[in-house]
Amino acid sequence: MIKLSDLTLTTPPSGIRAVFNRIAESEDVISLALGEPDSHTSERFIEAAVKSMYSGRTHYTPNAGLMDLRRAIAESYGNRCILPEQVIVTAGGTEALLLIFMTLLNPGDEVVVMEPYWPTYLGQIRTVGAVPRFVRVYEEDGFVVRKENLNQAVNEKTRIILLNSPANPTGAVIHKETMEFIAKLAEERDLTVISDEVYRRMIYEEETYTSIYDVPGMEERCLIVDSFSKTYAMTGWRIGYIIAPVHVAKALETMHEYSVSCISEPTQRAAIAALKYGEDFVRESLDSLKRQRDRIVEGLSGVHGLRCRKPEATFYLYFNIEDTGMRAEEFVYGLLEQEKLALAPGTAFGEGQESYIRLSFANAEETLDIAAERIRRFVHQNCRCAERREGEAHI
Numbered sequence: 516m517i518k519l520s521d522l523t524l525t526t527p528p529s530g531i532r533a534v535f536n537r538i539a540e541s542e543d544v545i546s547l548a549l550g551e552p553d554s555h556t557s558e559r560f561i562e563a564a565v566k567s568m569y570s571g572r573t574h575y576t577p578n579a580g581l582m583d584l585r586r587a588i589a590e591s592y593g594n595r596c597i598l599p600e601q602v603i604v605t606a607g608g609t610e611a612l613l614l615i616f617m618t619l620l621n622p623g624d625e626v627v628v629m630e631p632y633w634p635t636y637l638g639q640i641r642t643v644g645a646v647p648r649f650v651r652v653y654e655e656d657g658f659v660v661r662k663e664n665l666n667q668a669v670n671e672k673t674r675i676i677l678l679n680s681p682a683n684p685t686g687a688v689i690h691k692e693t694m695e696f697i698a699k700l701a702e703e704r705d706l707t708v709i710s711d712e713v714y715r716r717m718i719y720e721e722e723t724y725t726s727i728y729d730v731p732g733m734e735e736r737c738l739i740v741d742s743f744s745k746t747y748a749m750t751g752w753r754i755g756y757i758i759a760p761v762h763v764a765k766a767l768e769t770m771h772e773y774s775v776s777c778i779s780e781p782t783q784r785a786a787i788a789a790l791k792y793g794e795d796f797v798r799e800s801l802d803s804l805k806r807q808r809d810r811i812v813e814g815l816s817g818v819h820g821l822r823c824r825k826p827e828a829t830f831y832l833y834f835n836i837e838d839t840g841m842r843a844e845e846f847v848y849g850l851l852e853q854e855k856l857a858l859a860p861g862t863a864f865g866e867g868q869e870s871y872i873r874l875s876f877a878n879a880e881e882t883l884d885i886a887a888e889r890i891r892r893f894v895h896q897n898c899r900c901a902e903r904r905e906g907e908a909h910i
């Protein structure tokens with residue numbers, strides 16, 4: 516009998532995947548459960564990959580990535596003066612994070628994570644024997660962390676503060692003043708900050724955005740994680756990167772050998788093409804996402820028992836169902852069964868999230884209209900608060 520590790524036996528499957536697996540068995544389901552843009556990769560990026568394959572570029576590449584790509588990534592940060600040697604190319608943001616945890620953490624070290632959080636963080640931190648310390652963020656604060664709660668979460672075992680701004684699943688952006696507070700805390704307590712910025716090109720009011728990397732002094736204690744997945748509709752290619760101080764980048768390069776070694780050359784060539792030719796695509800995607808966001812918020816307005824804030828960024832709507840009297844999983848699985856619409860339960864993003872549902876709106880506006888109608892009908896039929904059914908809209 517093959518035995519599984521204690522880690523495996525105590526790691527639950529992702530709550531989003533659970534919905535996904537259920538959809539696989541049903542027909543005619545509209546899925547707004549996964550974090551994927553609905554567009555396909557641009558032909559121009561595909562051509563670059565195919566061309567490289569036909570010209571024999573089918574071999575291993577350096578662990579840190581092709582110098583052409585590292586240079587292009589560094590240059591894409593404009594006047595931030597990032598060196599190509601600071602860039603490590605990874606298999607998406609997912610592998611970037613795991614590689615960082617493998618390289619920086621010892622068993623028992625603590626990582627501060629805001630809840631709700633992208634569920635992969637939890638499994639990855641535990642994989643290296645470290646401990647996540649959750650700090651809850653609240654709807655009434657725009658899902659931005661309270662300074663006093665962050666302060667309290669840091670102790671002598673804390674090594675890393677993990678930031679995700681803009682955030683999955685809330686769409687929240689941490690503004691300058693809070694970033695400066697976090698930077699000061701990191702400096703005082705000698706902490707590293709990991710800034711997961713995979714949604715940074717999906718911000719609707721760009722002037723609201725600050726990266727912690729831009730707070731003076733932070734480039735020495737901050738690692739940026741980014742990815743081509745969401746920005747360039749390249750989720751299936753599995754390519755992303757880390758920006759780190761040079762000595763940390765060297766350590767990441769060494770450790771990369773023991774995870775995936777290196778990323779396939781055609782994929783890296785497609786990423787170079789994305790950086791070179793992809794700006795129009797990024798701008799057009801943002802315009803349509805903005806329309807899609809407004810459409811779904813409008814579609815759900817007047818559904819009694821639902822409450823949501825328009826997200827400042829990302830393609831996620833994180834709405835509150837408390838007043839329907841239902842809890843997240845009951846809502847999601849009921850909606851799936853009765854209306855054939857798949858969403859993600861808040862409980863996939865943290866224990867205290869029973870009153871929330873995530874809807875991924877990177878989809879055709881007509882589909883969003885149908886989804887809104889199905890939600891409206893479902894809530895009307897299942898809402899336990901009769902007086903609310905007749906009452907005023909909350910959105």
Ligand SMILES: Cc1ncc(COP(=O)(O)O)c(C=O)c1O
Pocket residue numbers: 550606607608609610633679682683711713741742743744745750754755
């Ligand atoms: C917050 C966050 N970080 C990182 C990732 C990783 O994306 P990928 O591995 O596709 O680059 C995701 C994907 O959903 C995410 O939501």
